[in-house]
Amino acid sequence: MGPDMTADAVVFDIGRVLIDWQPEEFYDRALGPDRRRTLFDAVDLYTMNAHVDRGADLHDAVEALAAAHPGWAAEIRLWRDSWLDMAQPEIPGSVRLLRALKARGVPVYALTNFGIQTFEIARAAYPFLDLFDARFVSGHLRVMKPEAEIYAILEAETGHAPERLIFTDDNADNVAAAAARGWQAHLFTGPDGWAAQLVRAGLLTEQEAAHG
Template identity: 40%
Template sequence: MSEIRHIVFDIGRVLLAWDPERPYRTLIPDAARRRWFLDTVTTSAWNAEQDRGRPWAEAEALLIADYPEEEALIRAFRTHWAAMTPHLLAQTPQIMEGLVEAGHDVTMLTNFAPDTFQEALARFPVLRRPRGVTVSGEVGLIKPDPAIYALHAARFGLDPAATIFFDDSPDNIAAAAAAGWRAHLFTTPERMRADFAASGIAV
């Protein structure tokens, strides 16, 4: 097994809390209607296209054309985005920062819309600590597309076999493993620490 020389973190639900339902608990108090709205209107597939780079105005217009009576709630997805990302997660940002301070090569690979990523950087300065980041919406590719892993490795000079990666999505982990990365599904900070230790990295 080759030595780990590169560490890559996902952001959402690994470093940063992400709960799109959070503002809608107030906006749509009825649980059944709220579930219908999030599962049928502002779906994860719809939001993924913003992560791929589609402008919010275009995304909103598409939904409003199909659900004109839901216009205010559709626009609320973007206007209440900060409430969907209320805080950093416990421990993992500190783990990442400690690895940077210890001299490890740390980068991030994230599915994120370009504008909301800039907001996240402003709100959570720890996200500026790694050497760099590939933001899906800026490059027009999203995980788990194999091309985004190849792009990230090329941009930052990563040797896939010497790269450890943490993501909360099983599909993204499978794609990273297929690209030759040592990929670990993030579940808890304790599990992350154990995975680092198994790879010979003290955190």
């Protein structure tokens, strides 16, 4: 993106952008790395999580998987009962950028693959999630990134032209899907790179984007 490109609104992914999300690290602590690897090889926890992100009930999805793998039932239930331990800590540099944009009056939106119940857990733990002008949560919409429909919903409901939206996500497929619609799309690798992109887009000054 050249320095002459500007944007009217900013769209944030949440997991691994504003809040860390590391299930393997949690299970390594809980079970030890060897047993964690055995669990993840035996039980498809990520497919279960994708169903939750698409709107399935968290409790029901966990219990169904536990019933299918009774030898791992206690470990599977940790995904629900210790969910917040997987979704932490916040990423302070990104949260500070969100607050700086909000303070300038820039419209800020969340576009996230997140379950209905898990998003409420996250909101209770991380009040900055209520700073967004609107939140587009896959569990409620029943469509997920990188499917085109979820991007189209945000465009329609916010009224912003695609080329005037600037978006960050840690997932390259999600970034590519946004870019294909004409969004200014940034692959998140850390708050510093994202800050520089926001400055280039004219949304924050160097001072506003600086750490401190």
